[in-house]
Amino acid sequence: MSTTYGFDTLQIHAGARPDPATGARQTPIYQTTAYVFRDADHAAALFNLQEVGFIYSRLTNPTIAVLQERMATLEGGAGAVCCSSGHGAQIMALFPLMEPGRNVVASTRLYGGTVTQFSHTIRRFGWSAKFVDFDDTDAVAAAIDDDTRAVFCESISNPGGYITDLDAIAAIADRAGVPLIVDNTSATPYLCRPIEHGATLVVNSLTKFLTGNGTVVGGCVVDSGRFDWSASDKFPSLSAPEPAYHGLKFHETFGPLAFTFHSIAVGLRDLGMTLNPQAAHYTLMGIETLSLRMQRHCENAVKVATWLENDPRIAAVTYAGLPSSPWHHRVERICPRGAGGLFTFALKGGYDTCMKLIDNVEIFSHVANLGDTRSLIIHSASTTHRQLTPEQQTAAGAGPDVVRVSIGTEDADDLIADLDQALAKAAG
Ligand SMILES: *Cc1c(COP(=O)(O)O)cnc(C)c1O
Numbered sequence: 001m002s003t004t005y006g007f008d009t010l011q012i013h014a015g016a017r018p019d020p021a022t023g024a025r026q027t028p029i030y031q032t033t034a035y036v037f038r039d040a041d042h043a044a045a046l047f048n049l050q051e052v053g054f055i056y057s058r059l060t061n062p063t064i065a066v067l068q069e070r071m072a073t074l075e076g077g078a079g080a081v082c083c084s085s086g087h088g089a090q091i092m093a094l095f096p097l098m099e100p101g102r103n104v105v106a107s108t109r110l111y112g113g114t115v116t117q118f119s120h121t122i123r124r125f126g127w128s129a130k131f132v133d134f135d136d137t138d139a140v141a142a143a144i145d146d147d148t149r150a151v152f153c154e155s156i157s158n159p160g161g162y163i164t165d166l167d168a169i170a171a172i173a174d175r176a177g178v179p180l181i182v183d184n185t186s187a188t189p190y191l192c193r194p195i196e197h198g199a200t201l202v203v204n205s206l207t208k209f210l211t212g213n214g215t216v217v218g219g220c221v222v223d224s225g226r227f228d229w230s231a232s233d234k235f236p237s238l239s240a241p242e243p244a245y246h247g248l249k250f251h252e253t254f255g256p257l258a259f260t261f262h263s264i265a266v267g268l269r270d271l272g273m274t275l276n277p278q279a280a281h282y283t284l285m286g287i288e289t290l291s292l293r294m295q296r297h298c299e300n301a302v303k304v305a306t307w308l309e310n311d312p313r314i315a316a317v318t319y320a321g322l323p324s325s326p327w328h329h330r331v332e333r334i335c336p337r338g339a340g341g342l343f344t345f346a347l348k349g350g351y352d353t354c355m356k357l358i359d360n361v362e363i364f365s366h367v368a369n370l371g372d373t374r375s376l377i378i379h380s381a382s383t384t385h386r387q388l389t390p391e392q393q394t395a396a397g398a399g400p401d402v403v404r405v406s407i408g409t410e411d412a413d414d415l416i417a418d419l420d421q422a423l424a425k426a427a428g
Contacts, residue, residue: 007291027066027281029280030061058268059265072222076189090219096235109153109397160344162318163327166198182197191294203220209370212286218279242266245265311423314346341408344402357419379404
């Protein structure tokens with residue numbers, strides 16, 4: 001499929017074609033573990049990576065291959081690998097780059113689960129993270145040292161709706177000769193295309209807006225195909241001979257698909273965080289309507305955020321779609337189609353009023369998720385950001401008086417009325 005088609009066309013068609021065996025128009029769920037080889041030579045060629053094909057569904061599966069091609073196309077990348085969750089995708093993105101003793105320079109404004117994963121769990125692999133305010137570009141540049149192998153941030157960050165100046169960060173990573181990894185979960189490729197701003201790898205949680213209806217847990221890493229892994233000796237997994245494949249060099253052999261092939265042939269093979277074909281099917285169906293949903297999420301978020309900002313019970317609203325936001329000036333350059341459906345607001349009544357608000361909403365669901373057609377609400381400091389220190393919570397925009405909402409695609413007037421009645425009960 002031509003990648004010059006518009007987004008609305010590509011979100012339905014990219015990667016998919018009528019099933020060659022049956023003509024089935026919708027992508028079938030290939031619910032199979034293994035694939036019959038044509039003959040013994042075919043099997044040997046597949047195992048040697050001399051021929052591309054299907055061996056075993058821990059590595060590749062036709063339903064997942066369609067989703068990978070669609071994600072690569074929508075993000076404007078060379079290739080993609082899907083995995084079992086957004087958090088899995090983050091490990092899969094770092095895995096070919098890192099070794100014991102290496103570090104990633106990461107933004108302080110990240111999804112709480114990512115802060116925890118980077119602060120604690122990756123240390124078990126001998127990796128570490130240095131957290132920096134990504135609005136302080138000098139501090140980002142200063143944090144990169146000889147052991148840094150990646151720079152990591154979110155395009156629109158969860159929960160605060162902060163927008164990263166991706167071009168500025170990409171330029172710093174480029175000068176240091178390390179890749180920029182962007183978590184594009186809150187924006188999706190409809191609102192932001194990080195590769196056009198210099199990102200090397202884009203990670204997405206498929207769980208959120210991409211599937212869009214709270215049915216799937218999944219993740220994806222898209223590779224721009226533009227990073228020169230052989231320019232230094234920093235990335236031996238991609239540039240040096242791979243002992244498990246008879247000395248094959250991934251970058252030399254696969255060029256712009258080096259990262260993708262390594263992620264499948266080594267990452268999925270040995271880490272095993274594979275997506276299942278059912279989840280890929282639901283996600284493909286969700287992505288067919290991504291642009292339509294994101295437009296409504298953004299429109300509704302502007303209406304609800306504007307109403308909240310003018311309500312005397314509210315202390316602050318962080319939505320970058322509001323002209324009052326310190327990050328509003330970045331919307332046009334970084335995410336020109338809108339600032340997304342996610343934001344936080346602070347209540348003058350503080351922590352107790354937040355708790356009562358959450359217990360009194362009727363349309364909003366109190367869940368630890370985002371990017372659903374349903375509107376969702378949560379108190380981040382006591383839940384998603386609970387593992388963080390109070391300083392980390394405040395830095396991430398998740399202080400004790402703050403509530404996070406993911407605005408759904410319902411009628412905006414109903415959402416406003418629901419918050420209005422719940423705020424009244426919370427105050428009373
Ligand atoms: C949810 C989320 C993740 C993790 O994704 P899972 O699919 O839940 O593992 C990572 N980053 C952001 C911004 C998220 O919102």
